[in-house]
Amino acid sequence: MASSRPFRFPRAAPAALAVLAVLLPCTTGCGDTGGLANAGPTPTASGPVHLWPGHKGASVPPADPGGAPPEYVPGIAPVRDENVHGIDPVDLVQAEVKAHPRADVGPDGMPRATAEAIEECGQEGADPKDCPVLTPYYRDLTGNGKDELIIGIRLPEDQMSVRVYTADADGRLNRIMATTQTLVGVELAGRDVILHMPSGLGGYELINAWSWDEKQRSMLPTREQIVRVPAGGSGDAGGSGGAGAS
Template sequence: MRRFPHTGPPDRRRPLLTALAAGAALLGLTACASETGARDGGTAPRLSPPVSASPLWPDYAPPVPPDAGGPTPPTRRYPVVEGVTAPASGLRKASVKKLLEKDPSVPRLVRNALADCPGVDCGLRRPVYRDVTGDGRDEVVVAWDEASAGLTLIHVYRASGSAVRPVLTSLGPLGLTGETLGADLVISSTADNARFTVRYRWNGTVLAAVTPQGGRAIPSAPDPTPDPTPSPAVTTSPQTGPQPGRAVPRCGRRARPAAKSSLYAST
């Protein structure tokens, strides 16, 4: 049978179906791109300028101390503890009580009270061993609580050959404590419903206080004087995507903070 060409009105549904199919495909591609590309997170939060220090008396110059012509404070060393020899295996074998008894920088009040050790009235905490000078060997951190005077003394001792000398003495309110942050030592005290912290860093001679600007303040040598962790970023791969239950950072990777370790966890 011979077929004749269709002469009726054209089918208008075909262009409409074709347009709908193309639109659906484009919408699918857009959805895929939105999952992996940039996305609109809304209006950016308004940033506040950082708080800066404003001196009360910018034109005031403090008087020069009488001993200003002496050695530069950061280069002063504490005296060697005479009568104490550093064991070859390190300070873990040294007598902490003997270190305090022989150390001339320890207040007489503390040296006299050592007669109560060991005993229930002994104010000596257990020694803590940490490397706070970066030489690969542990220093010993010693703390003494003198309840009668309301004071706590913290000394850090370092072995240099067979000699032992303190590299930090800190005297503060009763309850003085601390922690290590990387190789730095952070001493904290609480008084009058406020918390005060001082961060110390090894400068090659002593542990010197670090100022907020990153410099080093004058260490308390030779006499003792009163003184939130971000979560690590989660990386993803095209094959696996982000892990369930973990947040994916918007951009970049956060640096991992220095490890923090308390010196006296039970205090």
């Protein structure tokens, strides 16, 4: 004879059913709640390829820990507050010519006729147009918040000597760049001095960028490229104004 008592689930059954009710939807929807999703195919990463890895190339000597010694300009009064705006560019170049008489090559090299013309600059009766020292420019090239002094010296055959000077906290004037090149023009771009030179290839010119190197405590040629000259030729050097400009 069948029992008339109703069937009852075990006590643990309701809890198990509740867990089952929660887990069942996750089998179909949990992939959209923070899980990884297929984004489709991605391009293969491409990096530099070292050509001829077995070839032994030239070695680079280690840098001098002390850097290049500063080249201080003799015969110049101490510079106050690292302010190069108070320096007379003609007096400065004349002091360098006096310190390096008859220098034919190197950073101070120039034709004797140019050196004699520099010595005549500012003299009574001298025509200012005959002075080879050009109007100076000023720009912070070292990133220390102080302007550097940029001087150009006109030389024969379209050559120019470009020199840059900075002052230190002790009032000494340090020449941090000096180069003589046949130039098409000169530009200031940010903290770089850009030299435009003939490349020897028709329709193209050579661009040489000089940048401040903290390790060497001087300006170094850091980038060089050959570019096509736009229609009308190279533009004006621009920069940041003439004498007294910043």
